[in-house]
Structures are given as structure tokens and as C-alpha cells.
Amino acid sequence: MGNTFASLHFEYLLGETTVHEIVRGFDGIWNGQKATDMPGKTNDWLNIVNDIYQGMQFPNCIGAVDGKFSQIQIPAGSGSVFYNFRHFFSVLLLI
Numbered sequence: 001m002g003n004t005f006a007s008l009h010f011e012y013l014l015g016e017t018t019v020h021e022i023v024r025g026f027d028g029i030w031n032g033q034k035a036t037d038m039p040g041k042t043n044d045w046l047n048i049v050n051d052i053y054q055g056m057q058f059p060n061c062i063g064a065v066d067g068k069f070s071q072i073q074i075p076a077g078s079g080s081v082f083y084n085f086r087h088f089f090s091v092l093l094l095i
Contacts (some may be wrong), residue, residue, distance in 0.1 A: 013075050068093050 009016040069090040
């Protein structure tokens with residue numbers, strides 16, 4: 001399902017309260033975007049499936065995930081945890 005606030009707190013070296021506030025902020029973004037980014041009718045989903053099949057020949061696909069490395073300042077005490085193969089410190093954002 002997902003991580004707990006406590007595990008995210010250790011993973012990103014942030015306070016538990018800070019992690020909680022960040023997650024709540026994303027909840028607000030999701031509520032604002034879901035109406036435009038997540039169609040609610042079956043016909044809308046079928047149109048998306050057909051568009052992806054026509055463009056890329058992937059049958060029964062309703063979406064895809066893409067990633068972007070976002071460069072960050074080196075977190076104190078993180079060692080090489082956030083160091084990537086492109087030779088800079090980053091977090092991977094999946095969209």
C-alpha cells in the first residue's frame with residue numbers, strides 16, 4: 001500500500017510532522033487535479049485505451065508512468081543514498 005509517516009521520516013531525514021504536512025499538501029493537489037486528469041465515465045476510459053493502442057500498439061493500456069530526476073542539495077548525513085548514475089544528488093519523481 002505505502003509507507004508510514006515514521007518510515008518516510010527516516011528515509012528522507014525529515015521530521016515526522018514535516019512528512020505529514022507534505023503528504024497532506026499532495027492530498028490537496030490530488031483533489032484539485034483528479035477531476036481533469038482522471039475521467040470518470042467508462043467511455044472516457046475506452047477512448048484513452050483506443051488512443052494509446054492507435055499510437056503505440058499497447059492493447060488494454062489506460063496510462064503510463066514516466067520519471068524525472070529532480071536535482072537536490074545533498075541532505076546532511078545521507079552519504080550516497082541520493083546519488084544517482086547521472087552523477088548528481090536527486091530524487092526520482094514519477095508522474
